[in-house]
Amino acid sequence: MNIPQIPLNFDALIPEIVLTVFASTILLVGLLKIKNEILIWSSVAFSLILMIFIPYFTGEAFGGMFVNDFLAIYLKIIIMAGVVISLLVISSYLKEKLIMLNESISLILFSALGMLLLVSSRELISFFVSFELMSLSIYVLVGIRRYDSRSNEAAIKYFLLGGLSSAIMLFGIAFIYGATNTTSFTELIKALSSYSLFTLIGFALFIIGLCFKIALVPFHMWAPDVYEGAPTPVTAFISTLPKVAILGAFGKILIEIFKNYQVEWSNFLIVLAILTMAVGNLLALPQQNIKRMLAYSSIAHAGYITLGLIVGTQTGLNAVVVYMLIYTLMNIGAFAMVVAFNEENIDNYKGLHKFHPALALAMLIFMFSLAGVPPTAGFIVKFNIFLEAVKAGFSWLVIIAVLFTVISAYYYLRIVMYMYMKDPIKSPQPILSRELEIAILICTLGVTILGVLPVFLV
Amino acid sequence: MHGHEEIAVNKIQNEQLKRNLIISFLLLLLLSSVILVSGIMVNNMSFPILTTLIFFPVAAAIFISILPRHQEALIKFFTLVVAIIEFILSIPLYISFDKATSQMQFREEYLWIPQWGIKYSLGVDGISVLFILLSSLLTILCVTVSWREINKKVKEFYAALLLTHAGMIGVFMSLDIFLFYIFWEAMLIPMYLIVGIWGGPNRIYAAIKFFLYTFVGSVLMLVGILVLYFTTNTSDILALMKAHYPYKMQFWLFWAFFAAFAVKVPMWPVHTWLPDAHTEAPTAGSVILAGILIKMGAYGFLRFNLPMFPDASHAMTPYMMILSVIAIIYGAVICLVQTDLKRLIAYSSVSHMGFVTLGIFALNQQGIQGGILQMINHGIVTGALFLCVGIVYQRTHTRQIAHYGGVATVMPAYSTFFMAFTLASIGLPGTNGFIGEFLILLGAFRAWKLMCVLAAVALIIGAGYMLWLYQRVFFQKVNPYFLDHIHGYGDLNFREILTLVPLLIAVLWIGFYPNALLSFMDVSVKDLLNHLNSSLGAMK
Numbered sequence: 001m002n003i004p005q006i007p008l009n010f011d012a013l014i015p016e017i018v019l020t021v022f023a024s025t026i027l028l029v030g031l032l033k034i035k036n037e038i039l040i041w042s043s044v045a046f047s048l049i050l051m052i053f054i055p056y057f058t059g060e061a062f063g064g065m066f067v068n069d070f071l072a073i074y075l076k077i078i079i080m081a082g083v084v085i086s087l088l089v090i091s092s093y094l095k096e097k098l099i100m101l102n103e104s105i106s107l108i109l110f111s112a113l114g115m116l117l118l119v120s121s122r123e124l125i126s127f128f129v130s131f132e133l134m135s136l137s138i139y140v141l142v143g144i145r146r147y148d149s150r151s152n153e154a155a156i157k158y159f160l161l162g163g164l165s166s167a168i169m170l171f172g173i174a175f176i177y178g179a180t181n182t183t184s185f186t187e188l189i190k191a192l193s194s195y196s197l198f199t200l201i202g203f204a205l206f207i208i209g210l211c212f213k214i215a216l217v218p219f220h221m222w223a224p225d226v227y228e229g230a231p232t233p234v235t236a237f238i239s240t241l242p243k244v245a246i247l248g249a250f251g252k253i254l255i256e257i258f259k260n261y262q263v264e265w266s267n268f269l270i271v272l273a274i275l276t277m278a279v280g281n282l283l284a285l286p287q288q289n290i291k292r293m294l295a296y297s298s299i300a301h302a303g304y305i306t307l308g309l310i311v312g313t314q315t316g317l318n319a320v321v322v323y324m325l326i327y328t329l330m331n332i333g334a335f336a337m338v339v340a341f342n343e344e345n346i347d348n349y350k351g352l353h354k355f356h357p358a359l360a361l362a363m364l365i366f367m368f369s370l371a372g373v374p375p376t377a378g379f380i381v382k383f384n385i386f387l388e389a390v391k392a393g394f395s396w397l398v399i400i401a402v403l404f405t406v407i408s409a410y411y412y413l414r415i416v417m418y419m420y421m422k423d424p425i426k427s428p429q430p431i432l433s434r435e436l437e438i439a440i441l442i443c444t445l446g447v448t449i450l451g452v453l454p455v456f457l458v
Numbered sequence: 459m460h461g462h463e464e465i466a467v468n469k470i471q472n473e474q475l476k477r478n479l480i481i482s483f484l485l486l487l488l489l490s491s492v493i494l495v496s497g498i499m500v501n502n503m504s505f506p507i508l509t510t511l512i513f514f515p516v517a518a519a520i521f522i523s524i525l526p527r528h529q530e531a532l533i534k535f536f537t538l539v540v541a542i543i544e545f546i547l548s549i550p551l552y553i554s555f556d557k558a559t560s561q562m563q564f565r566e567e568y569l570w571i572p573q574w575g576i577k578y579s580l581g582v583d584g585i586s587v588l589f590i591l592l593s594s595l596l597t598i599l600c601v602t603v604s605w606r607e608i609n610k611k612v613k614e615f616y617a618a619l620l621l622t623h624a625g626m627i628g629v630f631m632s633l634d635i636f637l638f639y640i641f642w643e644a645m646l647i648p649m650y651l652i653v654g655i656w657g658g659p660n661r662i663y664a665a666i667k668f669f670l671y672t673f674v675g676s677v678l679m680l681v682g683i684l685v686l687y688f689t690t691n692t693s694d695i696l697a698l699m700k701a702h703y704p705y706k707m708q709f710w711l712f713w714a715f716f717a718a719f720a721v722k723v724p725m726w727p728v729h730t731w732l733p734d735a736h737t738e739a740p741t742a743g744s745v746i747l748a749g750i751l752i753k754m755g756a757y758g759f760l761r762f763n764l765p766m767f768p769d770a771s772h773a774m775t776p777y778m779m780i781l782s783v784i785a786i787i788y789g790a791v792i793c794l795v796q797t798d799l800k801r802l803i804a805y806s807s808v809s810h811m812g813f814v815t816l817g818i819f820a821l822n823q824q825g826i827q828g829g830i831l832q833m834i835n836h837g838i839v840t841g842a843l844f845l846c847v848g849i850v851y852q853r854t855h856t857r858q859i860a861h862y863g864g865v866a867t868v869m870p871a872y873s874t875f876f877m878a879f880t881l882a883s884i885g886l887p888g889t890n891g892f893i894g895e896f897l898i899l900l901g902a903f904r905a906w907k908l909m910c911v912l913a914a915v916a917l918i919i920g921a922g923y924m925l926w927l928y929q930r931v932f933f934q935k936v937n938p939y940f941l942d943h944i945h946g947y948g949d950l951n952f953r954e955i956l957t958l959v960p961l962l963i964a965v966l967w968i969g970f971y972p973n974a975l976l977s978f979m980d981v982s983v984k985d986l987l988n989h990l991n992s993s994l995g996a997m998k
Contacts, residue, residue, distance in 0.1 A: 353611075357527075357614075373643055373644070373647060373673075374643045374644050375640055375644045379643070383636075383680070383684075386680070386681075386684055387574075390681070390684040390688050391688050395684075395685060398681055398684065399681050402677035403677070405673075405677055406673050406677055409670060410670060413650070413666060413669060416650075417662055420651060420654065421654045421655050421661065421662050454571055454573075457574075
């Protein structure tokens with residue numbers, strides 16, 4: 001047997017290793033009686049430090065199976081920033097509901113670990129394993145409220161459908177391996193230059209598996225139920241960060257490995273994008289539950305984002321990635337407001353401005369940002385995506401997308417209208433903790449300041 | 459006894475507050491005049507006057523939002539001072555504007571988004587400068603007229619008012635198409651809130667309708683902007699004007715931009731948001747809508763459609779003129795059957811803005827100059843009429859024409875003002891309305907005689923509905939309903955007279971000496987037409 005000598009180069013992997021150690025420590029330390037505050041703030045501080053130091057760990061490991069290129073690092077920063085905000089949001093909620101803090105914190109950190117590995121992996125097996133690490137942690141998080149039947153139902157649903165999609169994806173990977181005899185991306189790029197039926201089938205299954213996870217129509221059925229049933233801070237987490245990681249990796253795979261199939265997958269994704277925008281926006285209109293409405297809205301956003309993938313260029317992928325940054329800020333922000341108001345029925349948002357003008361203003365900013373109205377950052381990133389699509393000659397698709405944006409404005413504005421223009425039905429009982437306030441402040445400032453000074457563009 | 463003491467203490471505190479307010483007022487005025495003088499001294503123009511004009515009200519709005527909620531008097535006073543300073547700051551635009559050139563003046567340019575090569579680029583020319591002055595003037599009046607009318611969420615109202623003003627003048631100043639779009643859309647948010655929060659009974663419907671109509675138009679323009687930006691690789695408006703595009707592209711871009719501007723103007727048949735929004739908005743909102751906001755649409759035609767897509771503009775002229783004449787006649791006829799004071803004036807706006815677009819698409823010197831002048835006139839006159847309606851609505855809380863009658867005997871000074879503005883709206887010689895409409899008809903006559911005749915006929919209907927309205931509201935026997943509801947208010951008070959007088963002066967001033975404004979736009983319009991015709995020649 002001749003085993004090739006592969007330079008391991010663990011240096012590039014240090015952030016992930018440290019994160020693993022820290023997450024395990026948090027899990028163990030929970031057995032001791034330690035104050036919740038210490039757990040929360042130490043994890044927040046750790047994630048923040050990790051976020052700051054991630055850019056210093058560039059390079060490859062394991063012979064090019066793990067690569068920290070510019071895009072991967074950008075995505076990792078978004079993910080860690082999202083983790084910081086999610087931790088702040090989730091901790092206040094969990095303290096309120098008396099749920100085991102250390103478990104949820106370590107689950108969030110483990111799924112973040114999965115995401116970090118996912119965006120860097122350049123090999124199908126490690127791609128799949130990190131994908132599963134991320135997903136499994138999230139299934140548990142969704143069901144973290146053990147005695148709440150809705151939370152349980154959501155967890156089971158998510159697990160079954162997620163498991164199905166993973167199986168489909170794995171099946172696809174098997175086909176690809178069977179056709180090409182390799183799982184490494186660099187090898188695949190060479191091997192896939194020739195057309196073959198097996199690679200096409202494998203490739204289709206692989207894409208469908210990923211589409212499940214980012215909830216593109218018609219693979220979106222799980223999303224509204226899961227988003228509604230999961231505890232709200234968990235919804236904030238699962239509606240944003242997994243999408244960041246998967247879309248980043250997805251785009252990379254599409255434009256690097258399956259370049260030769262671009263006609264096929266871009267046509268496939270065009271259909272999916274139109275369907276997603278249509279279903280997401282139209283079904284968001286009649287919703288009475290704000291979490292469900294935001295669920296459909298995030299489906300619709302996945303539709304806009306897909307436009308950036310369809311383009312099939314590096315700049316298109318960059319547009320997707322910066323969109324994810326702002327999407328994370330505004331979506332977590334919007335869900336954080338739902339956590340703060342502790343109210344799921346949209347009718348109960350009537351007249352909120354009377355009681356909490358500052359919070360209502362923050363919600364207004366998130367809503368306008370989600371609708372893509374300047375001067376919020378939501379507009380800048382939408383502009384960026386649409387610009388890439390126009391450049392690639394998809395003007396007609398952009399016209400469809402902007403018309404759906406108008407439809408979306410209606411349901412976002414409805415929230416604003418309820419808060420500002422209607423008389424209150426009942427006085428709201430917001431749950432406000434310092435952590436939540438900080439999280440909301442970060443999101444609000446991010447959405448407004450980055451909207452005026454878009455320094456995050458690449 | 460205790461209660462009395464408390465009242466006495468309150469009184470003293472109030473007095474102190476007032477004194478402090480007046481002192482701060484004077485200080486601020488002083489400060490502003492210093493800035494003004496330095497602005498003129500440094501001239502042409504290292505002092506960033508345009509940026510100051512945009513961001514001073516924004517900063518003030520942020521400051522208002524941190525003021526304590528219960529200090530309503532302070533908030534009002536502060537906003538008033540800010541509005542006055544804003545107006546004083548905009549005077550250098552009038553004084554040191556060089557009328558002999560069509561170049562952009564008071565230029566400011568910084569790189570804003572380097573990744574896209576988008577610049578923060580401001581400047582004004584003869585077409586846009588007057589709107590900034592008008593907006594500053596109307597904002598002051600909006601503050602004074604809202605003094606008593608707005609009594610809930612006072613803080614938010616004045617902040618929204620200042621933000622709207624900032625957004626609107628930003629639209630007129632931007633020389634970068636991306637920046638233009640940002641202001642164009644950003645202004646929608648405070649305006650949506652103004653209509654929706656402080657408006658009449660049907661305000662929510664009106665606000666959403668307003669937002670969605672405008673948003674549909676805007677996003678289609680956004681696609682146009684994306685295509686323009688992608689093909690030319692620049693977002694600089696001046697560079698975009700110089701480029702020449704193939705006819706087919708011009709055609710589609712013309713319609714993309716048309717979608718946004720036609721909704722804003724509003725042209726028939728996308729005008730239906732306007733009566734609702736104007737009617738339901740609070741007085742200040744109606745004044746801003748009628749005074750400035752709908753002018754942004756016509757301004758857009760002048761800044762984008764005509765210079766950037768000249769061939770398409772020439773080709774589309776007949777359709778545009780027909781749409782304009784339909785709006786003129788349709789608006790006027792609808793006015794005849796209105797039973798609601800504000801709604802009537804709102805529909806008259808549709809008619810008057812039809813004149814504006816008719817003038818613009820006549821594509822000759824008289825027509826375009828008349829169109830621009832008529833925009834200013836309409837802003838002044840319709841703004842004044844809305845203020846008048848607001849003044850009386852605030853007393854009686856009814857807008858139904860049938861509830862009025864004989865107002866002239868109860869409020870003589872008010873009736874005089876209303877008469878003057880009615881006559882200006884009809885276009886009586888000696889008022890500003892005459893000059894604008896005359897120029898437009900002259901231009902339209904040169905372009906297409908039939909349209910001119912039809913529009914001129916509609917002028918008669920215009921006189922009909924306005925005078926009939928005046929007769930029903932101000933003459934005849936005093937309506938007992940009106941007397942019951944006037945609630946002891948008398949004629950105009952000092953604040954209200956101060957609100958109306960500047961507009962009356964403007965009406966007569968422009969009426970007798972139109973060159974005061976026409977001279978501003980002369981060269982710019984000439985240049986625009988040269989550009990239009992040269993490109994037409996190039997095509998042939």
